[in-house]
Amino acid sequence: xxxxxxxxxxxxxxxxxxxxxxxxxxxxxxxxxxxxxxxxxxxxxxxxxxxxxxxxxxxxxxxxxxxxxxxxxxxxxxxxxxxxxxxxxxxxxxxxxxxxxxxxxxxxxxxxxxxxxxxxxxxxxxxxxxxxxxxxxxxxxxxxxxxxxxxxxxxxxxxxxxxxxxxxxxxxxxxxxxxxxxxxxxxxxxxxxxxxxxxxxxxxxxxxxxxxxxxxxxxxxxxxxxxxxxxxxxxxxxxxxxxxxxxxxxxxxxxxxxxxxxxxxxxxxxxxxxxxxxxxxxxxxxxxxxxxxxxxxxxxxxxxxxxxxxxxxxxxxxxxxxxxxxxxxxxxxxxxxxxxxxxxxxxxxxxxxxxxxxxxxxxxxxxxxxxxxxxxxxxxxxxxxxxxxxxxxxxxxxxxxxxxxxxxxxxxxxxxxxxxxxxxxxxxxxxxxxxxxxxx
Amino acid sequence: xxxxxxxxxxxxxxxxxxxxxxxxxxxxxxxxxxxxxxxxxxxxxxxxxxxxxxxxxxxxxxxxxxxxxxxxxxxxxxxxxxxxxxxxxxxxxxxxxxxxxxxxxxxxxxxxxxxxxxxxxxxxxxxxxxxxxxxxxxxxxxxxxxxxxxxxxxxxxxxxxxxxxxxxxxxxxxxxxxxxxxxxxxxxxxxxxxxxxxxxxxxxxxxxxxxxxxxxxxxxxxxxxxxxxxxxxxxxxxxxxxxxxxxxxxxxxxxxxxxxxxxxxxxxxxxxxxxxxxxxxxxxxxxxxxxxxxxxxxxxxxxxxx
Numbered sequence: 093x094x095x096x097x098x099x100x101x102x103x104x105x106x107x108x109x110x111x112x113x114x115x116x117x118x119x120x121x122x123x124x125x126x127x128x129x130x131x132x133x134x135x136x137x138x139x140x141x142x143x144x145x146x147x148x149x150x151x152x153x154x155x156x157x158x159x160x161x162x163x164x165x166x167x168x169x170x171x172x173x174x175x176x177x178x179x180x181x182x183x184x185x186x187x188x189x190x191x192x193x194x195x196x197x198x199x200x201x202x203x204x205x206x207x208x209x210x211x212x213x214x215x216x217x218x219x220x221x222x223x224x225x226x227x228x229x230x231x232x233x234x235x236x237x238x239x240x241x242x243x244x245x246x247x248x249x250x251x252x253x254x255x256x257x258x259x260x261x262x263x264x265x266x267x268x269x270x271x272x273x274x275x276x277x278x279x280x281x282x283x284x285x286x287x288x289x290x291x292x293x294x295x296x297x298x299x300x301x302x303x304x305x306x307x308x309x310x311x312x313x314x315x316x317x318x319x320x321x322x323x324x325x326x327x328x329x330x331x332x333x334x335x336x337x338x339x340x341x342x343x344x345x346x347x348x349x350x351x352x353x354x355x356x357x358x359x360x361x362x363x364x365x366x367x368x369x370x371x372x373x374x375x376x377x378x379x380x381x382x383x384x385x386x387x388x389x390x391x392x393x394x395x396x397x398x399x400x401x402x403x404x405x406x407x408x409x410x411x412x413x414x415x416x417x418x419x420x421x422x423x424x425x426x427x428x429x430x431x432x433x434x435x436x437x438x439x440x441x442x443x444x445x446x447x448x449x450x451x452x453x454x455x456x457x458x459x460x461x462x463x464x465x466x467x468x469x470x471x472x473x474x475x476x477x478x479x480x481x482x483x484x485x486x487x488x489x490x491x492x493x494x495x496x497x498x499x500x501x502x503x504x505x506x507x508x509x510x511x512x513x514x515x516x517x518x519x520x521x522x523x524x525x526x527x528x529x530x531x532x
Numbered sequence: 533x534x535x536x537x538x539x540x541x542x543x544x545x546x547x548x549x550x551x552x553x554x555x556x557x558x559x560x561x562x563x564x565x566x567x568x569x570x571x572x573x574x575x576x577x578x579x580x581x582x583x584x585x586x587x588x589x590x591x592x593x594x595x596x597x598x599x600x601x602x603x604x605x606x607x608x609x610x611x612x613x614x615x616x617x618x619x620x621x622x623x624x625x626x627x628x629x630x631x632x633x634x635x636x637x638x639x640x641x642x643x644x645x646x647x648x649x650x651x652x653x654x655x656x657x658x659x660x661x662x663x664x665x666x667x668x669x670x671x672x673x674x675x676x677x678x679x680x681x682x683x684x685x686x687x688x689x690x691x692x693x694x695x696x697x698x699x700x701x702x703x704x705x706x707x708x709x710x711x712x713x714x715x716x717x718x719x720x721x722x723x724x725x726x727x728x729x730x731x732x733x734x735x736x737x738x739x740x741x742x743x744x745x746x747x748x749x750x751x752x753x754x755x756x757x758x759x760x761x762x763x764x765x766x767x768x769x770x771x772x773x774x775x776x777x778x779x780x781x782x783x784x785x786x787x788x789x790x791x792x793x794x795x796x797x798x799x800x801x802x803x804x805x806x807x808x809x810x811x812x813x814x815x816x817x818x819x820x821x822x823x824x825x826x827x828x829x830x831x832x833x834x835x836x837x838x
Binding site: 128131132133134136137200201202203204232233234235237238239240241242245285286287312314315316317318319321322339341342343344345347348367458 | 574577578579580582583584643644645646647674675676677678680681683684685698729730731732733734737762764765766767768769771789791792793797798
């Protein structure tokens with residue numbers, strides 16, 4: 093996420109670091125590149141211009157006072173400015189403080205509204221609330237069915253009315269919710285163009301009738317310069333209360349989304365980071381700014397790890413690793429732990445510095461699955477003592493897991509290399525390795 | 533011919549207002565100089581043409597103006613129109629080759645939410661109206677109710693559809709559909725695939741597999757990969773084209789949702805950088821709103837007066 097922009101700024105500041113002193117000229121030079129990077133990242137032209145101007149003013153003014161580490165100083169200024177562009181602090185989504193609370197979700201076609209509705213429902217169901225998914229998209233073929241399938245898959249109630257107009261459907265849904273002890277009503281509206289007057293009026297009507305507590309605009313992170321126009325128009329007509337960035341797991345630089353915040357003043361509340369219904373995160377401007385600047389998003393990573401990793405197991409694992417005693421069973425366990433944390437490539441990008449180092453590297457989750465399959469085709473004694481695995485066992489394992497003997501060999505080789513590495517580490521050869529680091 | 537031009541002009545009206553309209557305003561009673569070109573640069577970037585492509589456009593306009601000794605600001609319009617046409621027309625794109633064996637296969641790919649299914653619905657209608665026998669393969673087995681959606685489109689356009697259940701292996705559906713296309717001597721097999729972000733290696737592998745499997749079912753088939761791009765996409769479109777091309781090739785792109793306020797810009801960037809032809813553009817919700825892309829007409833509509 094945002095890794096391309098990070099690369100750009102890293103190059104810019106490398107140049108700056110080399111310069112030693114921070115003169116007006118080299119700030120100007122680097123700001124030109126910051127501006128270009130922002131534009132390439134789809135940040136709105138005017139927003140980029142304003143941003144660069146304000147950073148430039150601050151940087152030149154301060155450099156005279158304390159030019160000890162000019163590069164660092166500029167990074168800090170750029171960072172602070174980015175944070176303020178992104179909205180300073182994480183704004184939470186409206187709490188469910190009355191029943192029913194109503195969320196209304198709108199946006200262009202294909203921005204990811206229906207999926208987001210599912211994610212919101214799941215998020216609140218996990219907090220023991222009772223959500224209701226309302227199908228107010230009567231235009232796109234099978235949209236009602238899509239929402240129903242999603243609702244069923246997360247055991248959430250679903251509401252639709254045939255032959256009725258969306259404002260009426262929404263009104264009836266709220267009535268239904270009042271009678272049926274629903275905590276949260278989520279209205280999935282049809283995708284529409286911001287310039288489609290008729291359909292925008294329909295949204296105004298829905299809003300008028302149900303008075304939503306949260307009116308969310310879903311914005312595709314890949315959108316170009318036009319994102320600002322879209323957000324402005326939706327905001328003007330509906331007074332939206334928040335923005336959700338969707339498809340954040342792609343490699344879009346996401347600049348346009350940044351400008352939405354700046355131009356409309358609406359907070360970005362959530363980030364949608366994958367196809368699974370659990371892939372929804374709060375949007376944190378400070379972390380995002382750090383991410384843009386290549387400082388990594390270590391806070392999110394730690395939080396994610398805390399949520400999913402069993403600490404006792406982690407300590408146990410660490411001890412095993414240090415004694416070079418770990419075997420394929422531990423290997424499997426660790427894979428499961430990591431898998432619980434979500435898509436690997438997403439995780440890696442959160443680690444400082446990795447974004448850059450991994451440029452062009454794609455994490456193949458299939459490969460991980462293949463490894464798991466191979467290990468699962470081993471007998472328990474084999475897993476505990478890989479030394480047992482001879483040629484005939486290898487052939488059996490290969491057949492059992494649907495892989496070639498070469499893949500089995502590869503995995504074994506990887507395993508032994510790792511074991512050797514940790515045994516060396518234990519002998520003090522790799523003192524620098526941080527505590528708690530995973531072997532892959 | 534005229535009516536389609538008018539439609540294009542009308543639908544692109546807003547782009548024109550923003551792009552050429554703005555440009556024609558700034559060039560009025562001006563001389564060609566750096567200030568003027570800076571302002572034009574801003575307008576192009578705000579239309580998603582992208583930094584690199586914009587810089588190159590400006591550079592060649594500057595060069596041509598010098599060559600032809602043009603100094604009048606309004607000449608910039610003519611030069612831009614020429615340049616844009618040249619970039620967009622650089623690579624011709626025949627939809628089919630005359631001697632392609634039947635059935636021809638179109639593999640429709642793209643990231644999530646760009647309008648693949650809708651576009652297939654429109655394409656099916658278009659080609660079956662042209663007298664071709666079309667079969668749709670419903671290979672988006674991932675998104676909830678995607679199969680229902682494409683089935684409705686198949687019914688509307690009265691073409692056959694081969695489908696399975698949600699969650700089925702898309703490659704196996706593709707295989708069955710390819711076999712059916714041969715058996716029913718279809719002219720065109722349209723393969724709908726699930727939206728996928730190009731950054732997901734495993735999903736891109738799945739796409740390769742679909743292509744391989746179709747090739748297995750129809751060994752001499754000509755499989756065209758058509759990439760659908762959302763017209764409001766920014767510079768990420770370039771990455772999309774690059775990575776989808778690496779995976780399954782890209783014989784043409786279809787740019788959808790050009791009836792909003794954002795349009796066209798990134799098309800120029802993609803054509804400029806990667807030379808992939810644009811086959812169709814989507815200008816609205818109805819079937820007739822999917823139009824064959826004509827670079828000259830497009831540039832003309834973009835630059836037309838008033």
